[in-house]
Amino acid sequence: MSSAEDQVEAGLTDAEREEIDQWLGRFPDTPEGHRSAVIPALHVVQHNSGGWLPPARMDAVADYLGMPPARVYEVATFYGMFDVKPTGRHKVNICTNISCMLRGADEIVEHVEKKLGIGLGETTADGRITLKREEECLAACAGAPMMLVDEEYYTDLTPEKIDRILDELE
Amino acid sequence: MSAEVETRNPEMVIVTIDGQEIEARKGAALIAVADEHGIDIPRFCYHSKLSAPANCRMCLVDVEMNGRPAPKPLPACITTVADGMVVRTTSERALKAQRGVMEFLLINHPLDCPICDQGGECELQDLALGYGRSVSRFVERKRVVKDENLGPLVATEMTRCIHCTRCVRFLDEIAGTSELGAMYRGEHTEISTLVGSGVHSELSGNIIDLCPVGALTSRPYRFTARAWEMLSHASIAPHDCLGSNIDLHQVRGAIKRVVPRDNEAVNECWISDRDRFSYEGVYSAERLLSPQIRENGGWHSVDWQTAIETVASSLREVVEQHGPEALGALLSPSSTLEEMYLLARIMRALGSDNIDSRLRRGDFRDGVESTGYPGLQMPVADLEALDAALVVGGYPRHEQPLINHRLRKAAKAGGRVMALNPRAFDWNIDLAVEGVVTAAQMPAALAAVVRAIARLKGVDEPEGMTGWLGDEAPGAEAEAIATNLCAEGPGAVLLGGLAEAHPAGAELRHLAALISQMTGAAYGELTNGANAAGAWLAGALPGRRADGGHTTGLDATAMVAEPRKGYLLMGIEPEHDLVDAAAASKALAQGETVIALATHDSPALREHADVLLPIAALGETAGTLVNAEGRWQTFAGVGQPQGEARPAWRLLRVLANVLELDGFEYQAPDEIHHEVQAIAGEASVGRPSTPVEASPAAEAGLMRIGQAAMFGVDPLTRHADALQQTDHAAPVTATMNPSDAARLRLDAADQVRVTQGDVTRSMPLQLSEAVPAGSVWIPAGLAGSEGLGALIGPMEVSASGDSA
Numbered sequence: 001m002s003s004a005e006d007q008v009e010a011g012l013t014d015a016e017r018e019e020i021d022q023w024l025g026r027f028p029d030t031p032e033g034h035r036s037a038v039i040p041a042l043h044v045v046q047h048n049s050g051g052w053l054p055p056a057r058m059d060a061v062a063d064y065l066g067m068p069p070a071r072v073y074e075v076a077t078f079y080g081m082f083d084v085k086p087t088g089r090h091k092v093n094i095c096t097n098i099s100c101m102l103r104g105a106d107e108i109v110e111h112v113e114k115k116l117g118i119g120l121g122e123t124t125a126d127g128r129i130t131l132k133r134e135e136e137c138l139a140a141c142a143g144a145p146m147m148l149v150d151e152e153y154y155t156d157l158t159p160e161k162i163d164r165i166l167d168e169l170e
Numbered sequence: 171m172s173a174e175v176e177t178r179n180p181e182m183v184i185v186t187i188d189g190q191e192i193e194a195r196k197g198a199a200l201i202a203v204a205d206e207h208g209i210d211i212p213r214f215c216y217h218s219k220l221s222a223p224a225n226c227r228m229c230l231v232d233v234e235m236n237g238r239p240a241p242k243p244l245p246a247c248i249t250t251v252a253d254g255m256v257v258r259t260t261s262e263r264a265l266k267a268q269r270g271v272m273e274f275l276l277i278n279h280p281l282d283c284p285i286c287d288q289g290g291e292c293e294l295q296d297l298a299l300g301y302g303r304s305v306s307r308f309v310e311r312k313r314v315v316k317d318e319n320l321g322p323l324v325a326t327e328m329t330r331c332i333h334c335t336r337c338v339r340f341l342d343e344i345a346g347t348s349e350l351g352a353m354y355r356g357e358h359t360e361i362s363t364l365v366g367s368g369v370h371s372e373l374s375g376n377i378i379d380l381c382p383v384g385a386l387t388s389r390p391y392r393f394t395a396r397a398w399e400m401l402s403h404a405s406i407a408p409h410d411c412l413g414s415n416i417d418l419h420q421v422r423g424a425i426k427r428v429v430p431r432d433n434e435a436v437n438e439c440w441i442s443d444r445d446r447f448s449y450e451g452v453y454s455a456e457r458l459l460s461p462q463i464r465e466n467g468g469w470h471s472v473d474w475q476t477a478i479e480t481v482a483s484s485l486r487e488v489v490e491q492h493g494p495e496a497l498g499a500l501l502s503p504s505s506t507l508e509e510m511y512l513l514a515r516i517m518r519a520l521g522s523d524n525i526d527s528r529l530r531r532g533d534f535r536d537g538v539e540s541t542g543y544p545g546l547q548m549p550v551a552d553l554e555a556l557d558a559a560l561v562v563g564g565y566p567r568h569e570q571p572l573i574n575h576r577l578r579k580a581a582k583a584g585g586r587v588m589a590l591n592p593r594a595f596d597w598n599i600d601l602a603v604e605g606v607v608t609a610a611q612m613p614a615a616l617a618a619v620v621r622a623i624a625r626l627k628g629v630d631e632p633e634g635m636t637g638w639l640g641d642e643a644p645g646a647e648a649e650a651i652a653t654n655l656c657a658e659g660p661g662a663v664l665l666g667g668l669a670e671a672h673p674a675g676a677e678l679r680h681l682a683a684l685i686s687q688m689t690g691a692a693y694g695e696l697t698n699g700a701n702a703a704g705a706w707l708a709g710a711l712p713g714r715r716a717d718g719g720h721t722t723g724l725d726a727t728a729m730v731a732e733p734r735k736g737y738l739l740m741g742i743e744p745e746h747d748l749v750d751a752a753a754a755s756k757a758l759a760q761g762e763t764v765i766a767l768a769t770h771d772s773p774a775l776r777e778h779a780d781v782l783l784p785i786a787a788l789g790e791t792a793g794t795l796v797n798a799e800g801r802w803q804t805f806a807g808v809g810q811p812q813g814e815a816r817p818a819w820r821l822l823r824v825l826a827n828v829l830e831l832d833g834f835e836y837q838a839p840d841e842i843h844h845e846v847q848a849i850a851g852e853a854s855v856g857r858p859s860t861p862v863e864a865s866p867a868a869e870a871g872l873m874r875i876g877q878a879a880m881f882g883v884d885p886l887t888r889h890a891d892a893l894q895q896t897d898h899a900a901p902v903t904a905t906m907n908p909s910d911a912a913r914l915r916l917d918a919a920d921q922v923r924v925t926q927g928d929v930t931r932s933m934p935l936q937l938s939e940a941v942p943a944g945s946v947w948i949p950a951g952l953a954g955s956e957g958l959g960a961l962i963g964p965m966e967v968s969a970s971g972d973s974a
Contacts, residue, residue: 055365068348070338073364077353084364 011060012045019044020064034065038075041065042082051091051150052083080135088123088130090169093148094157095134099141108145111159115166129169183253188260194251201229201246204259211259212268212297214275214382215334216247219439220343224248226275226334228297230267232258243267265301272301275332277308278357279383286330288384291397294332315360321368322895323375323443325392331361331385337377344440345371346578346598361385370897372571372880375446379429379439390450390892391427395419400426405805406795407445408504408700408788409883410570412550413797414441418449418789423809425449425789435551436801442571444881447893449788451770452812454889458771458784459813469776474814478821481781482828484763485520488736494521498734500726500748501710502741503527503699504884505818506793507802508842510701510710512822512834513740519831523712523723524734527705529742530667530698530749530878532962533675534725535862538713542856543706546694546798547686548662554579557659558602558691560651561589562616562682563675564666567598568880568898570696573798574599586654590615592668592875592962593947594940603650608942609668609875609962610868613677617864618644620681622652623688632684637864638677661691667698667877671749671961673868680862693857696798699884704796707850717849733757740767740818741785743885745774745956746878752929752959767818770885774957784815787886791817792839800855804843872910874926874958874965875945882951902955904967905936905947914967921970924948926959932970 012020023040027033041061046053053076055069062072076082083091094112096105109120112131116124120133140146143155147162154165183196187209194203202218204211215226230243234256243264246257258264276298283289315328335352338361342348349369353362363369369377378388400419407414407428414437419427428449430441461477462469472480488496499517501510510527517525528534546553553559553576566574578599581587586602589595592609607615617638624631625644644652655661663685669678679695686693697703709716712723724732730753737758748754758764758778766779769787776782785791790811794804807817819839826834836842881887881899893899904924911917922935924946933954941947950961959965 068342069365070348070351070363074351074353077364078355 012064013048016044016048017064020061031066035067035071038065038067038072039079042072042076046082051087051089052085055084058084080132083130088127090129090150091132091148092129092166093132093134093138095138095140095144095146095148097134097137099137100145103144105145108147108157108159108162112162112166115163129166183251183255185251185253185255185257187257196252197250199247200231200233200249200251200255200257203251204246204257209259211246212301213247214293214297214332215336217336217339217380220336220339222247223335223339226332227271228268228275230264230271232261232264234258269301269303272298273303273307276302276306278313279332280312280329281306286327286384287325287387287392288330288381289396292384293382313357318362318366319368320363320386321370321374321897322892323389323447324369324378325387325389327385327387328360328362329385330383332383333359333361334382335361336380336382337361337386340377340380341369341371341374344376344575345373347371350377372442372444372567372898373440373575375443376430376440388427388446390447395421395426403789403806403808404431405789405808406700406803407441407448408795409444409448409887410442410573410700411545411697411702411798412436412570412572413700413795413801413803414445414572415803416441416445418808420789420808425452425808435549436797437572438575440572440575443896444571444883444887444893448887448890450891450893451886451889452787452789454770454891456770456772456889457787457812457815458768458782459815460784461814462782464780469782474816474824477781477783478825478828481765481783481825484765484780485736485738485829488763489520489522492735495524496735497522497738498524498724498729498736499526499738499740500529500729500742500744501525501527501705501739502747502884503529503697503702503705504795505701505705505710505741506791506839507701507704507708507796507846508793508819508839509740509822510705511708511716511842511846512819512826513738514708514710514716515834516822516826516829516831517738518709518715518721519826520829523721524729525710525723526712526726526729527699527702527710528670529726529747530671530961531675531726532671532673532749532960533677534727536676536679536858536860537725538706538711539856539858539860540714540720541859542854543703543796543800544695544697545703545800545855546662546664546692546696547855547857548660548692548694548799550576550797550799552660553577553662554583555660556580556585556587556662558585558654558657558661559587560619560655560661560663560685560691561587561591562663562665562678563591563612563669563672564589564664564696565591565595565597565668565877566664566666566696567595569667569877570798571880573696586657588651588654590619590651592945593942602654603647605647605651606942608944609672609873612669612672613674613681613864614638615648616678616681616685618642618648619651619655620684620688622648623656623685626652626656627688629688632688634861634863655685655689655691661689662694663691664694664696666696668875668962670695670698671877673960673962674865676858676862677864679858680860683858686857693855694798698878700797701795703798703800703855704794707796707853708846709850716846730754730757733760735761736763736765737761738765738767739775739779741769741885743768743770743772743774743888744778745772746882746888746951747884750960750963751950751957752927755957767821768885769815770889772885783821784811784813785818785821786811786815790815791819793819794839794843798855800853802847804840869964870944872965872967873945874924874948874960874963875941876948876950876955876961878951879949882949882955888951899952901933902948902952903934903936905938905941906967907939907941907943907945908937909943910946911935911937916967916969919969923968923970924958925966925968926963929958931955931958935967
């Protein structure tokens with residue numbers, strides 16, 4: 001874990017810069033254009049920072065893209081897929097939007113809350129799973145009810161299927 | 171047949187708002203046009219000085235083009251006027267839309283106006299009266315937002331926030347610090363720094379005025395008065411050479427708060443935090459409340475009669491025993507024109523020309539300019555239209571925050587703002603050139619600009635440049651500065667506080683004047699204090715009487731270098747307000763008679779003075795301040811002075827009467843004002859006309875560089891509690907380049923001993939690349955900096971543990 005902590009304290013790594021540069025290449029080479037790369041840049045950094053965005057890392061993104069830090073914080077807090085507070089090792093997002101709701105998402109949420117002993121927006125005591133409060137449709141209505149675990153979609157959920165998926169998370 | 175000629179200006183359009191036909195500039199915002207014609211459209215997020223995000227939706231109005239109504243009401247703040255547009259701001263549909271928005275805004279806003287500091291002057295409260303429902307239909311729980319500590323100046327109650335984002339946009343667009351943001355989303359939106367870093371802008375207090383509700387309020391003021399019980403009096407801020415227009419809000423003569431008074435030509439609708447919160451100094455526990463005399467080694471309060479008679483007799487005694495030349499007067503450059511004029515007349519009537527208010531000046535070789543007063547050879551408002559500006563030895567962001575704002579505007583509009591300084595500063599302007607050289611190299615660096623301009627223009631360079639440069643060619647930086655200043659469009663060369671404190675300041679002024687002369691750029695001195703121009707006009711200088719007569723008195727430095735027998739001090743704390751406080755302290759110690767007219771008690775005054783006379787402070791006296799562009803700004807007194815303090819002009823008049831001097835029968839300060847105006851009112855800003863030669867190279871060694879900190883410029887500011895709690899007023903530190911620290915083996919030290927002459931102080935050490943090698947940045951006017959030597963001058967540093 002110490003290497004992750006080192007990263008958290010430091011600015012951007014060379015690999016991160018390279019990845020962000022690829023995104024920068026897709027936008028106009030102007031101050032406004034650079035700002036357009038903030039969402040992919042935050043994804044890159046969150047991926048390498050234990051699943052959340054420590055302020056120092058957001059500041060590094062701000063510095064690299066030539067934005068005031070507060071503008072980066074606004075983006076990071078606006079979007080549900082960014083976390084500005086530490087999370088568990090895995091993030092479970094159960095969609096509760098209309099299609100999933102009609103297909104029983106509320107029961108799924110209840111089941112998971114009972115199984116993990118936490119409510120929406122909370123993290124298990126062992127730091128294994130954060131149950132995120134999903135606010136928007138995840139665009140997989142055909143497979144409702146569905147959930148997003150870290151970066152993977154699971155569709156047509158049943159309590160049994162969920163148990164299997166969650167039990168396999170380390 | 172007569173052909174009708176189309177004479178309409180193509181840049182103008184005709185719109186009809188509420189039946190009124192209005193000619194407006196093409197592309198103007200509908201709400202701005204309505205405002206100009208007194209048609210009131212409700213709004214929260216719109217502000218004429220900020221961008222319009224249209225996020226509150228309160229200004230929805232009915233718009234019709236070519237007989238076709240827009241399908242929905244449109245926000246007036248981002249709808250631009252077009253020819254033939256018909257607007258109804260109070261149609262049924264518009265009102266319904268506005269009422270709907272109001273109902274949504276009130277869903278989460280607490281309905282407890284009586285316990286809110288904004289109550290009675292709240293835009294939301296006012297508009298709710300017109301557009302709100304009498305009974306709320308929303309019965310669910312309102313949201314609650316945790317408050318954030320933004321610092322000692324701005325208090326928060328974020329539950330009241332309606333997310334207009336004026337504060338966010340102000341800090342982004344005007345202050346340039348971008349410290350606040352709209353964090354999270356939708357119902358969870360919070361105006362916050364997110365990381366708890368606070369708000370530190372020198373203009374931060376303006377977000378209090380901008381906030382339409384009680385979310386951001388003044389921390390020192392809140393809950394001390396209600397809007398309807400206060401009376402508002404126009405006044406002038408006495409802290410910088412801009413002279414921001416302010417309103418003092420008072421209850422029974424006590425100032426409760428200070429807010430900006432709109433004046434587009436001076437401060438627009440903003441004021442700096444210094445101007446806003448310095449009033450707290452008026453009520454400081456350190457105010458001097460009664461006349462006091464030192465007798466038999468102790469201090470005794472006496473009545474005014476005794477005090478004035480003591481002063482008169484001791485002044486006479488000095489004159490009789492040592493001659494009038496033995497008297498010297500040092501007065502604050504923020505004294506009023508009337509005070510300066512009376513003091514200068516008294517001194518001259520006693521036979522002494524030794525009077526000066528240029529207390530933080532480091533070089534007097536150029537004497538007193540005879541062609542005009544120090545200031546800005548252009549209107550302040552035109553600074554924002556400059557295409558090129560060179561700031562020499564100055565950091566206007568802290569010295570004159572709203573002049574800095576004008577320069578920032580110029581830069582944002584494409585102007586090239588440049589600086590030549592003895593250290594790098596935290597500018598909120600994108601500088602086209604930031605020249606950083608050691609203080610000793612500054613004259614040569616500026617001379618290189620002169621040489622570059624001469625070469626660029628293909629003219630002979632002015633005489634004397636070889637004294638600074640030999641035959642060295644100008645470097646790339648000087649070339650860049652010269653190119654920008656020579657380019658088409660208005661330019662200016664502005665000298666700041668560090669140039670004034672500079673031991674070769676006369677050279678800098680001379681060289682800047684040459685640059686101005688060669689390029690046509692306006693010349694400007696952004697002087698210390700609020701009334702340096704007034705001092706010249708009033709003749710409160712050793713070389714000039716108010717009527718223009720030339721005199722040859724001692725300047726501030728000479729009065730210290732050749733100690734006088736008698737000193738008259740007005741409005742100053744000698745440990746803070748003089749360029750070399752250490753030398754001043756020694757000189758004052760040698761005075762037989764030291765008379766201090768002071769607003770505040772101070773240890774140094776107690777140590778040196780024989781008589782302390784309490785004088786009125788901000789809001790307690792009337793007077794005139796002349797700003798850098800030569801604007802005479804007069805203000806009236808608002809309340810009685812604290813304790814037995816008296817307006818200084820009245821005190822000086824009585825002193826003159828007791829001294830039996832002729833022509834001091836003034837009944838009111840405006841009589842004095844008119845007298846000065848009659849004899850000096852024609853004068854304007856002068857540009858140095860006396861050539862100054864290069865001085866011999868200074869000896870190598872560490873140099874202190876410094877100037878008064880933003881909240882340490884004068885006694886009033888230094889005694890204003892909230893300002894003193896900000897980071898800007900933290901106890902003094904010594905900041906040096908890491909390479910110097912390594913060379914002196916100080917890298918590991920947190921505390922160092924700083925020595926200037928025979929004064930030694932211990933202070934924390936900071937390392938920064940912003941300070942060039944060979945220099946140590948130590949500001950003045952801060953706790954721990956009192957009594958040090960020259961602002962810019964030789965010094966030594968040693969580790970705190972070392973024996974001296």
